[in-house]
Amino acid sequence: MFKTFSDDARLRELANAAELPLFRAVHGTPKGLTEAEAADRLAQHGDNHVARPTRASVWARVRAGVNSPFIALLTGLCVVFVVVGDVRGAVTVGAMVVLAVGLRFWQHTRSDRAVDALRARVSATATVRRRASDGHTAVTREVPVEDLVLGDVVLLVPGDVVPADVRLVSAVDLMVDQSGLSGETLPERKGVTNTRQASIVDIETICFAGTSVVAGTATAVVVATGSDTYFGTIARDIQGARPASGFDLGVRAVGWTLVKFMLVMVPIVLAVNGFVTGDWAQAAMFAAAVAVGLTPEMLPVIVTTNLARGAVRLAERKVVVKRLNAIQDLGAMDVLCVDKTGTLTEDRVAYAHSIDLYGQPDGEAAEYAYLAVRFQSGPRNRLDEAIADQLAGDEDAVSNNAAYSAVDEIGFDHDRRRATVVVRHDDEHIVITKGDPDQVLPRCAQAWQAGAVIELTDARRRDTEDLVRAYAEHGMRILAVAARQQPARLGGYSEMDEAGLVLVGFVGFVDPVRASTATAVRSLDERGVSVKILTGDNQHVAAFVAGQAGLRIGEVVQGHEIDRASAAHLRRLVTTGTVFAKLTPANKARIVAELRSAGHSVGFVGDGVNDALALRAADVGISVQGGTDVAKDAADLILTERDLSALADGVVEGRRTLGNTMKYVKITASSNFGNVLSVLVASAFLPFLPMLPVQLMVQNLLYDTAQLALPWDRVDREYLKRPRRWQAGGLVRFMLVFGPVSSLFDVTTFAVLWWALGTGSNNDTDPTVFQTGWFVEGLLSQLIAVLVLRSIMGSRPSRQVLVATCVVAFVALALPLSPLAGPLLLSALPLGYFPWLVAILAAYGVAAQLAKTMYTRRTGAWL
Structure with a gap:
């Protein structure tokens, strides 16, 4: 077995070895390998290519769409409906699951195609010295880069991309551009002796795969290929599961909050209804319907629609979205770390x-x-x-x-x-x-x-x-x-x-700072996002660029300080520092991880191999079209133009997406909680169900249909000014305040229906009028809640939201008079009910507005 040399110690040993020990270590000769030797090594060790993430299979994409606490919850409810024999309920919930998973699958497929279109695929060759067999004269010929093996002797000339990690044997005025690895803008001198070895990429006798020859010529021997190269080890390190982002953790927390809430409330509803009516089978079916009522079952669809719309809007701003959830992570971002070269600057002299x-x-x-x-x-x-x-x-x-x-x-x-x-x-x-x-x-x-x-x-x-x-x-x-x-x-x-x-x-x-950089940095700062520079370049250049970009420059932190820092000192360095210079890839990733552990939501912009680890470690990794493939593979978003202004727009888009999603989550969860409270009150006093399971399901379906317009709604400007995250604690508080408000008016409706209109006070009376009355009032009050609670500033709803609300309100009033009234067990309402309905809804709208005002004054927060 031949040894590989991706580890630093072995690479440094080879970098300083004399020629004879060097060729002995790679089992080669200065004359080059024989064709048979090269073929054997290729068969034994494989092609000289870096393993890259493969395109997810169809089933993998479906699994990714299903991997959500809400989808799991809805799937469980669908099973419950099948068990209790409620086919309509099972079909309704199952349709929601299919729609949500289908939308997410479609967007992932669309994103993959866009990313593939960005990758320039060209066939490449390398010039090698090989022999037909032992004793034959060495000849120079071209071979595909994939066919290079350990011990091959390669020739480098200006314009060549270094095909593998190579140790120089001879060199004449060799200059290599390795900005993708080191962050240095200018080409680096390479030769056959070392004068500096502070960092692995500074070794002068080694040229790394993926760098390019700017000037001079050289002869070198291959010391590592494929995934064993410096480039390859970084690519390999980013192929594992990425850490959960802020969005992932937030959704998980909200999902478990709602699950816990349901596990408490549903058994209570089952017990109360079963003891009052004595019909435990009907009580179980009703409890299952209540479980659906407590669940914002359209949340996966709303979230995916919001994200898909956000992805389309970002594409118009020249941002390709690879991971949909990254849009909301972008909205939550409060620290943006950027690599200097090519991002803040033009990457030219x-x-x-x-x-x-x-x-x-x-x-x-x-x-x-x-x-x-x-x-x-x-x-x-x-x-x-x-x-x-x-x-x-x-x-x-x-x-x-x-x-x-x-x-x-x-x-x-x-x-x-x-x-x-x-x-x-x-x-x-x-x-x-x-x-x-x-x-x-x-x-x-x-x-x-x-x-x-x-x-x-x-x-x-x-x-x-x-x-x-x-x-x-x-x-x-x-x-x-x-x-x-x-x-x-x-x-x-x-x-x-x-x-x-x-x-x-x-x-x-x-290296000129881009004309748009200072404006973009200022725009990000105004939106509550602080920018930090993380670069492999020297501290003087980094500080100069930071000043030109309009950043507040404090102490410039260097890579060796990161290496030596204790946990407490590292926390202080990364939170107070603005400019970080002479960083290794591991330094960058460590800074990003430490910022996240300090409670920040972190974005990272980079385009080089040396940025890949940090891109993967961030909540949202951002690369650019001209970046290396390994950087684009590690990223969640790809800028098709090197302009941070697109990110400033993306931050706003992420917050708009989260805002419209949280409208649905909070308003729906509080309304559903109010409905459950109303059910508990009614179940304790009524000899029949206040609403049949099928009616409750249809009411939820109609309400959720109206909410499909929320992704197109306006969001208050004040909400867009600072980073926003998913917060489970705020959701519970919101439910506990606004749920009882809506329940109060439901109970008022019960009183009107029972005593003022007598629909159910007589045991011989058909309860369908009572159930229809609450069906209509409950749905209309939920629609009013959306219009009142969707904005703290009272901004005008979008045309799509108004149209959807009016259409569903019309359906709610028309349904008891339609041919569907029979299957849904609804009946026409007496005319005397409607003045009461108008008064109750108007009073509810006023009460909800007053509660909103007091809530925001007390908590200082809204969505």
């Missing part, structure tokens, strides 16, 4: 300015740098491209360049960290050197300032070094530019000529 040695604006440095870029023959890096992009449109710079011609060049290498070109202008040669300030400044004896050459004294040199350091601490990359004029000569130039230079000045570069 842009020209910022050209300055002299005192930091004053001066275009000379940029013009000389442009000359150097134009006449260099080697590959351009991102700084070169930024200079060219900035000055290519400058007519003066372009016209001046026409007077110059190339003479010689001393190319860039990573030891010198500078590059030099020599150009001809008239009869002179100009030596132009650009590079890191600490490499260029020591070669300068003078400086250019205000059109004159001055001596670069020790004091001026110190001031210049302080200037460079200050810019670096503000997140800026500085390039020093120096030059020297001399008479034209024959022969080439060497490093010896990079001396006695005149410091022309400095060119500054930044």
